[in-house]
Amino acid sequence: MRPLTLHRLLLQCLLLLVILFFVVILALKFGAVPVSLYALGRDLLRVLFGQSSGISSDYGLIIVNIRLPRILLGIIVGASLSVAGTSFQALLRNPLADPYVLGVSSGAALGAILALIAEPHLTISPVFAALLTPLGAFLGAAATITAVYFLGRRQGQIDSSTLLLGGVITASFLSAIIMFLMNTLTGNLRGLAYWLMGDLSTSPQKSVYWFLGIGFLAATGAIYTTAGDLNLLLAGEKEAMHLGVDVPRVRLVVYIAASLLTGLAVSVSGAIGYVGLIVPHAMRLLFGSDHRTLLPTAALGGAIAVVFADTLARTVVAPAELAVGAVTAIAGAPLFIYLLRRRMA
Amino acid sequence: MSGGSSHARHLAEAGRLANEIRLSVEQVSYAYSANPAQAPLFTLEATSFQARPGEIVAILGPNASGKSTLLKLIAGALHPLSGRILLNGFVTHTLAPRIRAQRIAVVQQESRLLFPARAWEFVLQGRHAHGRSLRFESERDVMIAKNALAQVGAASLSDRWMDQISGGEKQRVILARALAQQPLLLLLDEPTLHLDIAAQVDLLDALRRLAAQNRYTVVVVTHELNLAAEYADQVVLMHRGRCLRLGPPASVYRRELLEQVFQTPLSVEFGASGRPRVTVLAGT
Numbered sequence: 010m011r012p013l014t015l016h017r018l019l020l021q022c023l024l025l026l027v028i029l030f031f032v033v034i035l036a037l038k039f040g041a042v043p044v045s046l047y048a049l050g051r052d053l054l055r056v057l058f059g060q061s062s063g064i065s066s067d068y069g070l071i072i073v074n075i076r077l078p079r080i081l082l083g084i085i086v087g088a089s090l091s092v093a094g095t096s097f098q099a100l101l102r103n104p105l106a107d108p109y110v111l112g113v114s115s116g117a118a119l120g121a122i123l124a125l126i127a128e129p130h131l132t133i134s135p136v137f138a139a140l141l142t143p144l145g146a147f148l149g150a151a152a153t154i155t156a157v158y159f160l161g162r163r164q165g166q167i168d169s170s171t172l173l174l175g176g177v178i179t180a181s182f183l184s185a186i187i188m189f190l191m192n193t194l195t196g197n198l199r200g201l202a203y204w205l206m207g208d209l210s211t212s213p214q215k216s217v218y219w220f221l222g223i224g225f226l227a228a229t230g231a232i233y234t235t236a237g238d239l240n241l242l243l244a245g246e247k248e249a250m251h252l253g254v255d256v257p258r259v260r261l262v263v264y265i266a267a268s269l270l271t272g273l274a275v276s277v278s279g280a281i282g283y284v285g286l287i288v289p290h291a292m293r294l295l296f297g298s299d300h301r302t303l304l305p306t307a308a309l310g311g312a313i314a315v316v317f318a319d320t321l322a323r324t325v326v327a328p329a330e331l332a333v334g335a336v337t338a339i340a341g342a343p344l345f346i347y348l349l350r351r352r353m354a
Numbered sequence: 355m356s357g358g359s360s361h362a363r364h365l366a367e368a369g370r371l372a373n374e375i376r377l378s379v380e381q382v383s384y385a386y387s388a389n390p391a392q393a394p395l396f397t398l399e400a401t402s403f404q405a406r407p408g409e410i411v412a413i414l415g416p417n418a419s420g421k422s423t424l425l426k427l428i429a430g431a432l433h434p435l436s437g438r439i440l441l442n443g444f445v446t447h448t449l450a451p452r453i454r455a456q457r458i459a460v461v462q463q464e465s466r467l468l469f470p471a472r473a474w475e476f477v478l479q480g481r482h483a484h485g486r487s488l489r490f491e492s493e494r495d496v497m498i499a500k501n502a503l504a505q506v507g508a509a510s511l512s513d514r515w516m517d518q519i520s521g522g523e524k525q526r527v528i529l530a531r532a533l534a535q536q537p538l539l540l541l542l543d544e545p546t547l548h549l550d551i552a553a554q555v556d557l558l559d560a561l562r563r564l565a566a567q568n569r570y571t572v573v574v575v576t577h578e579l580n581l582a583a584e585y586a587d588q589v590v591l592m593h594r595g596r597c598l599r600l601g602p603p604a605s606v607y608r609r610e611l612l613e614q615v616f617q618t619p620l621s622v623e624f625g626a627s628g629r630p631r632v633t634v635l636a637g638t
Contacts, residue, residue: 012478012491102468237489241479243468251429251462252535253455253483298469301490 091311094285120149147272207334283341480534522553
């Protein structure tokens with residue numbers, strides 16, 4: 010018997026933090042413009058000591074003003090999607106659940122686009138205007154997961170294949186609406202097509218970073234308070250109830266928090282798929298399926314995966330760029346098929 | 355009042371508690387309906403019985419007799435239409451899930467896992483209701499889980515994967531998880547359903563020993579006439595949503611009554627132990 014201890018959990022997180030650090034260095038160094046490790050270290054130290062004005066070279070500006078914010082965005086987006094995927098998998102008792110596969114990302118994207126369309130017609134202060142897109146994305150995500158949840162229910166029980174089918178159908182339906190909206194719209198909204206495939210290249214304003222960071226911590230924290238309950242929910246809602254889980258409360262908290270995470274991620278980066286699927290599975294293989302370890306390790310693993318995938322997206326066809334969503338889909342879709350086949354066997 | 359007499363009163367209190375009614379099912383009824391406007395598909399008529407610590411009660415009946423519904427009501431998973439169920443004086447269905455799980459453990463027919471888990475991890479789940487959601491298991495929890503596995507003779511299974519052990523072994527580990535909850539009331543829904551005869555006897559022997567040692571009140575739902583006769587102190591005989599007869603097996607097991615309930619010719623004999631034995635007379 011070897012129950013989980015805080016010590017072991019911290020050790021696992023530390024290991025992943027070290028990996029994340031190296032991936033971040035890699036992401037800073039590589040790109041259309043190569044930067045030497047020496048220059049990289051010098052400029053990063055300057056940022057750390059608050060001497061950003063001392064950075065004058067073009068390379069330094071590329072690192073500090075372009076690559077660093079993009080990496081930060083990748084970290085938050087990856088961690089959010091991965092935690093959301095882990096949560097949906099536990100709540101829906103479906104190892105194939107992922108915000109993208111379930112259509113939640115599409116719902117969030119539609120919500121974000123509707124918010125973008127509505128924004129010019131509303132008279133609100135610019136600070137609130139910047140938060141309108143994440144809010145729309147959150148509402149879109151929450152509405153979609155509610156719809157998919159009821160689509161996937163049969164006689165009071167969640168049916169695994171009906172749920173996945175419901176999610177896929179919902180996703181294609183919502184994508185069709187998005188296409189329709191984009192074709193009827195003109196001007197700068199047309200650039201959304203690229204964003205929709207999952208893209209980290211447009212850095213949002215500084216205030217949005219704060220909003221993202223705080224939203225991520227709050228939602229992940231809320232989900233983490235139910236980590237022990239999620240372990241029991243894997244055995245089914247009735248059994249969890251008999252073991253002392255307040256199922257309706259846990260369900261509500263986790264659905265809202267996971268929708269918020271999906272909404273936040275999609276509002277800044279579009280629908281990056283399969284991160285919420287691949288990463289939790291890898292972490293389960295490495296560290297076991299206890300949610301008290303799975304949630305933090307999945308968050309760190311998601312950050313690593315997206316920053317790494319984005320580095321690939323920036324360098325593989327440089328000086329052109331791929332959408333990071335294309336990179337994750339190329340890696341994730343075959344894995345999804347593999348997991349699906351294994352379940353049916 | 356002197357300290358001595360107060361101590362004596364405590365002793366008297368403790369003695370009284372040991373013989374007190376622990377579970378009291380009072381005129382409990384229920385109705386299932388697919389649609390509130392329509393007539394119910396199934397009704398459980400007002401049912402009452404009581405059980406003391408250390409007692410094994412078997413709820414016996416054919417399929418669709420209402421025995422599982424009665425068990426769900428006792429577990430607090432369903433709210434009765436009328437009547438109430440008291441456990442040590444508390445109405446079970448109004449308790450918060452966590453408090454209820456500290457007092458009532460339920461062993462269900464099937465326990466399916468989504469991701470692989472080892473037996474000890476599974477048993478530790480029984481400690482969930484005794485701590486907060488985020489707490490890491492203490493030494494004490496681990497001790498209790500180890501004890502629970504040992505009590506059902508499954509200590510050697512501790513490090514095995516749940517999906518790689520036999521049906522009988524799995525049923526023991528599920529029972530161990532229920533014991534780790536340290537409940538007052540242990541509820542089992544057809545625990546012997548998929549077990550071979552040796553495993554059935556093992557499980558029920560363990561149950562009887564545990565009920566006597568730990569003073570659990572045990573309620574078992576079953577349709578196995580002879581196992582109920584052999585192991586139960588009280589039998590609640592259910593038929594089409596009604597409790598037909600209640601009492602020790604020797605008084606409930608009457609040939610005409612059982613033939614009517616189970617719709618098959620059978621004979622009832624009484625062995626040396628005074629417990630009835632039922633033989634189904636197939637093909638006569």
